[in-house]
Amino acid sequence: MNKIFETPLYAYSRSPDQESEVAVRHKIVIVGAGPIGLAAAIDLAQNDIPVVVLDDNDKVSSGSRAICFAKRPLEILDRLGCGDAMVDKGVEWDLGKVFFKEREIYQFNFLAETGSKRPAFINLQQYYFEEYLVARVRELQAEGKAIEIRGGNKVSAIGVHDDHVVLEIDTSEGPYNIETDWLIACDGANSTTRQMMGMDFGGRVFEDHFLVADVIMEADFPTERWFWFDPPFNRGQSALLHKQPDNVWRIDFQLGWDIDREEELKPENIDKHLRAMLGAEVEYELEWSSIYTFQCRRMEQFHKGRVIFAGDAAHQVSPFGARGANSGIQDTDNLIWKLKLVLEGSAPESLLDSYDYERIHGADENIVNSTRSTDFITPNSEMSRVLRDAVLDLAEEHDFARPLVNSGRLSVPCTYDDSPLNTADGLDGPEISRPGSTCPDAPFGDGFLLNELGDKFVLLTIDADAPELVEEDGIAVTRLEISAKDDTSGAIRRRYLGNEPTAVYLIRPDQHVAARRPNYNENLMRAAIRRATGKE
């Protein structure tokens, strides 16, 4: 049976652009049909902005790669119309176990907060993630949206102008050129767009290797995340076991720095690692394996003129904490509504500077977290290892040492504190919904609040009067009215009111809070809308 990642999902076919004497001009072109490029394209198409996605390949990613998707990206996928497909297929988990040497030292629960639609995490192979995004693209095409994926289209040269970009594209039938008003580069950590533009990608490279093996087996391990420090089957190193759908198990073995990569990748050597861990008798099929090194790097700026970078092309983190694909989806969530307003002429082009500001803030937070995890998992000095082992020894018996154990701090959305788009907090409300935060989800009517917010500006009023529609300089803000009386679970009160009896929130299309006050004030709200769209 062919695996999904062996099946061409967007095979090369000739485009009318290739017949044209002059380069055809597009509004937006995306380079890279990975998770981030596809998410960006779907968001654009849903907003009726024509988009063309170019990819040099024609299949979803081979191997599981990104496997852990966090709550916020799942909420964004709901908005993009494919959250259900992901969550239905994905494996939910919330228990983690930590092992040190021969023994299990403790277990912990990622106390999933109740009262939100989506779980804290699911595990899902990246190839499924991409397959469902491609399916969503096909659905949008069937609805007549102008969204196109061109497989077998490799960008070989790029010419950047003040108000457009020229792309030279190689195909199996020869090269052709197109132009685009805007280019979004989602072509991964080794972004050729970034390289062709000669832009920097500075940061830290860690001197270590991990072997990653996707193993299909019938195993009675529970659906938990198991992490080993210095286990008997991989002395002096670490290991990770994680369950994915279809009885696929992700197993990572730390190998150290001085290894022979080709030697380690030989099936007989992978087999040795697996049998040492799982027992000599284990029956399994190796679906995919790879050896990775890791880096924490980012670009100095995420956009330059008409070229915008998102996902790993803009920032790269080590895998511990699942902050790669998760943060990339949040990049596009942040970017697309801003780009839409700029294209419509209802916001100045400088609004895009806030994309850099906010997502660089997010990237830096992810880099700090994943660097710390990496330093704990792969100590880079004798003392670092002594301290790490002391923490692990103490953690078996003493509660206080457990928060110091760091096998990955799992991805949570960052709050854009101090963003130029925020209006100073005017409500003595809960910290989790302060300006800059993502709106926390809560039960609402028969469903959940975030689904009601959608992808436009919203004026959320809780027991406060306000107009049904506020229009300010081309930006329409519609009211969503809530009464604390209907908040049977109490979640809206806890997450949006605190001790205040009433509240009015200005919520951005990416469901981040732009401003909040106890009541509606026309002048202040108009100023907040201007500010949230880069006009003040």
Place this chain on the structure above:
Amino acid sequence: MSDLILTTNIDHADDFYAALLGAHEGLSKADSDALNARLVLILANHIGDNDILSKAIDAAKSSG
């Protein structure tokens, strides 16, 4: 008289741990050992209470 605290007591534990590793960054093992010894003595002085210090020594000896 208070008890030795062995439950979670550090806000932002990751920040503390990063600062601790940062203090050792680039030191030889001998210099790192000396830094740890000074740190233990400074923290012991801050605690001051001999009863608590002896419970801390016992806790450290019994783990590992």
